[in-house]
Amino acid sequence: MTTFPFVVSSEPSLFEVSLMHWSDVMAKRLAERGDQHIVATGITPSGEFHIGHLREILTGDMIARAARRAGMDAELVFVVDNADPLRKVYPFLDASYEAFIGHQLGSIPAPDAEGKPDWDRFNNEGWSYGDHFLQPFLEALRQIGVVPRLLPNLEAYRAGKFSKAAKVACDNPHAIREIIERVSGRELPDDWFPWQPLDSKGSLDGTVITDYEYPLVHWTDSHGQSGSSDIEKGEGKLPWRLDWPAKWGFNQITCEPFGKDHGAAGGSYDTGKEIALLFGHEPPAPLTYEWISLKGKGAMSSSSGNTVGPMEALRLVPPEILRFLVANSKPSKAIEFDTGMGLVNLADEYERLTARDFDTEMKDENLSRRKQVQIEDAKVALELSAIHEQEKPSATSISFRHMALLAQIKPNDEDVWASLRDSGGPPEPTPQLEDRLKRMRAWIASEHFPEDMRINICQSPDKEAMEHLNDLQRLVLVHLNETLGEAIWTADGITAAFKAAGQAAEVGMKDVYRACYALFMAAERGPRLAPILANCNRGDILELVNIALET
RNA sequence: GGGCCUGUAGCUCAGUCAGGUAGAGCGUCGGACUUUUAAUCCGAUGGUCGCGGGUUCGAACCCCGUCGGGCCCGCCA
Numbered sequence: 209m210t211t212f213p214f215v216v217s218s219e220p221s222l223f224e225v226s227l228m229h230w231s232d233v234m235a236k237r238l239a240e241r242g243d244q245h246i247v248a249t250g251i252t253p254s255g256e257f258h259i260g261h262l263r264e265i266l267t268g269d270m271i272a273r274a275a276r277r278a279g280m281d282a283e284l285v286f287v288v289d290n291a292d293p294l295r296k297v298y299p300f301l302d303a304s305y306e307a308f309i310g311h312q313l314g315s316i317p318a319p320d321a322e323g324k325p326d327w328d329r330f331n332n333e334g335w336s337y338g339d340h341f342l343q344p345f346l347e348a349l350r351q352i353g354v355v356p357r358l359l360p361n362l363e364a365y366r367a368g369k370f371s372k373a374a375k376v377a378c379d380n381p382h383a384i385r386e387i388i389e390r391v392s393g394r395e396l397p398d399d400w401f402p403w404q405p406l407d408s409k410g411s412l413d414g415t416v417i418t419d420y421e422y423p424l425v426h427w428t429d430s431h432g433q434s435g436s437s438d439i440e441k442g443e444g445k446l447p448w449r450l451d452w453p454a455k456w457g458f459n460q461i462t463c464e465p466f467g468k469d470h471g472a473a474g475g476s477y478d479t480g481k482e483i484a485l486l487f488g489h490e491p492p493a494p495l496t497y498e499w500i501s502l503k504g505k506g507a508m509s510s511s512s513g514n515t516v517g518p519m520e521a522l523r524l525v526p527p528e529i530l531r532f533l534v535a536n537s538k539p540s541k542a543i544e545f546d547t548g549m550g551l552v553n554l555a556d557e558y559e560r561l562t563a564r565d566f567d568t569e570m571k572d573e574n575l576s577r578r579k580q581v582q583i584e585d586a587k588v589a590l591e592l593s594a595i596h597e598q599e600k601p602s603a604t605s606i607s608f609r610h611m612a613l614l615a616q617i618k619p620n621d622e623d624v625w626a627s628l629r630d631s632g633g634p635p636e637p638t639p640q641l642e643d644r645l646k647r648m649r650a651w652i653a654s655e656h657f658p659e660d661m662r663i664n665i666c667q668s669p670d671k672e673a674m675e676h677l678n679d680l681q682r683l684v685l686v687h688l689n690e691t692l693g694e695a696i697w698t699a700d701g702i703t704a705a706f707k708a709a710g711q712a713a714e715v716g717m718k719d720v721y722r723a724c725y726a727l728f729m730a731a732e733r734g735p736r737l738a739p740i741l742a743n744c745n746r747g748d749i750l751e752l753v754n755i756a757l758e759t
Numbered sequence: 760g761g762g763c764c765u766g767u768a769g770c771u772c773a774g775u776c777a778g779g780u781a782g783a784g785c786g787u788c789g790g791a792c793u794u795u796u797a798a799u800c801c802g803a804u805g806g807u808c809g810c811g812g813g814u815u816c817g818a819a820c821c822c823c824g825u826c827g828g829g830c831c832c833g834c835c836a
Contacts, residue, residue, distance in 0.1 A: 233776095252836045289836060392832065393761075404834090448834045472831035473762040498764065499830080540764060541772085542829070553771070553785060560784080582773060582783065613796055627796070661797090717794050736796040 229588035230538050231274035237493050238271075238463055243280040247272045248461040248492065249356065250287035253313055253338040255298055257345040259521050259530070259545060260500045262352070266534040267465040267497050269354045270592045275463075286356035287455060290314030290338035291365050291445050293412045310411030312445070313338040314362035338362075348518035352527040353595035359459060361451075365442030371423075373454035373487045374439040374446055377402035378420050380486070387482045388449055392474040401425070405437030405444035412445060449476050453484035456492055463493045465539065471496030497539035502547075516547060524651040525551060526644060528593045532558045535592035536585075547656035555608035561590050606641065608648075609661070613735050615648045616663045617743060627739075663735065665744055669756040670730030680715050681723040687712040688723070689753045697746045702738040727756055 228236070238245050249268040251261050268284050275282035290313045297305045302323040308316045317330035318340030329335035338360075349355065364370065377384050384402045389395060401417040407429035414430035425444065428434040437443040446454055455461065470476045471494065481491035502516060521530060524547065533554060537543050544550070566587040570580065594600065606628065618624045624645060625637045634641070651657050687709040695705035710720040725731045728741070728749075741749055 250836070254836080292834095292836065295835070394833075448836065451834090452836085467836080468764070469831055469835080471763075474832045475762095476834085476836085478832095496763085501829090537772090542765075544771095546771095550771080557771095557784065585773080586783095607798085610796070610798070613798090617796075663797095721794065731797085733795080734797060736798090739796070 229274070229585050229592075231270045231535075231592060232278070232588065234271045234463065234493070234495055235274035235278045235280070238275050238282075239278060239280060241462060241490075241493065245272070245275050245280055245282040245462045246460050247275070247282060247284050248287060248456070248459065248464040249284070250289055250455075250464075251345075252289040252292045253341040253345075254292070254295065255300070255341060256517055257341060257348075259516055259518055261345065262348075262518055262521075262530065263497055263500050263534055263543070264465065264467065265349060265354055265356070266352070266531060267495065267539060268463075269356070270535060271463060271465065271495065273592060273597055274588075276597075284354070284356040285359050285459065285461075287359045287361055287459070288314075288338060288342055289361050290336070290342075291362040291442075291451075292448075294337070308337075310407075310413035312362055312406075312410075312412065314360065315410065344517070344519055348522055351522055351595075352518075352530060353597075359455075361455070362442070364455070364458075365445055368440045368442070369458045370442075370446060370451075370454050371440040373450070373457060374403060375422060376487055377446060377450050377454075378422065378425065378439060383486060384450065384483065387486070388479050391479045391482060394474075402447060402450055403437065403439055403444055404447055405435075407431070408433035408435060449479050450483055452476055453480040453487055453491065456480075456484055457487050457489040461492045462490075463495070465495040465497055468496050468498055495539055498542040500543040500545050502545055516545060521545075521547075522647075524647055524654060524656060525555070526647055527595055529555050529558055531595070532589065532593040535589040547654075548658035549660055551656075552608050552612070552658065552661060558590075558593065559607050561586055606644070611644055611648050612652065612661050613663070615645060615652055617735065617740050619743065621645060663729075663740065665728055665740065665749075666730055666752065669727055669752065669759065673726040673730040674756065674759075676732075677723055677726055678719075680713070681719045681726075683713045684709055684715060684720050684723040685727065685753060685756055688720075689750075689757055692753060693750060697742060699739040699742045702741050706738070727752065 247268045249264050251257070251264060265286065268286075272282040272284040292313055293310045294305065294308050294313060294316065296309060297303060300323055301319055302325070304325060305319070305323075308325075314336050316337045317325040317327050318335055318337045320326040326335065346358075378401075381400075381402050385396055385400065399416060401420070403417070403420075403425045404412045405415050405417070405425050405427045406412060407415050407427070408431055409429075411429075415427040416429075417425060417427055418434070419426040423438050423440045424436040425439060426434070426436050445451060456464070466477065472478075477491075477494055477496075484491040529551075533543065533545070564586075566583055569583050591600075614624045614627055618627060621637075621642075625641075628637070628641075629635060637645075652662075688705070691705040691708040691712070692702070695701040706720050706724065707717070710717050713720075721737070722732065724737055725734050728737065
């Protein structure tokens, strides 16, 4: 008998490390700190949001859910970094935005359809640049089952929430400088000061600090103007490396996932955790995650237009599949988002998982440890994929592939439901299924739908496919010309014509279908032909058979 | 220069934290369903765990080195 040194004899705890999903590992870490948690996420609304940003939010959401499942209180918050400045005139912006560079995203007008500043909405409704990009993202979040408490950063500055930290920083610029220089290994300019005042035009760039008398930071700007910035009234902002740890404090953040850029040694989390202590609070438990890139196109980037937006993704993919993508990948794993075949496989894997009974599987005592890990991981990933936290993910029992076929073959939804009914599906379409079909149709209509999945009826006979047919199979075509010509143009009628052609040619149905698939789809096999042909133009199909016979 | 992630079956990846007989899904191939919604079911196929050393009774896993891919250390959150 083999003994495994790693088997501990004590009773299995909820936190049996070897059997944990990544979200549970984080929950365990949080449990060591207490049972009240605020999980933070944060994004700068500088441009179009993309599914890369979804990972940030979903990672946080899943940690919060895991903490709640383990019996803790946990809330998800979303810091909207609208106090950050506009960095440059992005390609989607009009050149007039040049004047706003350095200005805070929450204090400048949103671009209109032509990329020009929309002053009307800005002046009348206060509709800002940040709002413009945030709004659709929030809608996508709602669909995907994430409703975080929003913490707009600019408003936090104006409300004086940064006052305490800003005072500590401005009172101790040398201590801050020491931390940043030592931990990040870079040298700060001599005139560096831990506060960025707004200049005479409202920009955070280009000011020189001339003096500090709490609560005022005195400055001169690039326009030759000078003035004072009150650090308690949001007349400026803390530099990012201080801004972040300051937010941890007054928002009482206990956990925050962030992209790998922040997580690098000497990066902003490293300096942040020391600065947090200086501010007087513990840094949150970190979790570094990898980026999501687009398959074959590299990293996602708003400015290059190389993105799939959350709303676009949701038109194609059911939200639970998007959640599953994140839940099923360890945060350290880079995700390649593939809107083609990868998506089909992902969705079908999801469907297969929903059909499994994990509890029963786990009862098998002969399972290897490895197997147990797999089951546990899959089970938790599936739970986290549910849009609503409490609900069990339900199986549609219709694979993505199958749905893709039906949606292509049947232009009318009713026919799809009828077909499902006939093949043992649900008597009435569930709302979930209707939703699936709607998204599937959008996907098929989009450029993202993989060619491999597309059903194409040949316009003319494919030479190569036809050459592979033997004489017997060719003979079928002769009879097919006749039987099909007389057939009633319905699925049943066409099926009957196939049979009749087979009988006339005295060959088995296998050869009939071989011949048909070669002719109609240039393939050896395929989806059931008759219903597809029934939806095609009769004249075109007969013409196709004719041409084939002539050549 | 410093650091992080990553390399396992044709593909996507588990497994590395706590060393104990290389795993899953997809794909491919074959069969069944007396023929079909790329379906389903069964079976088969498949890997010098990037490479080289070391530690060990035993290494995908730990240590050292090396090669390849991605990335960060410039307030770009």
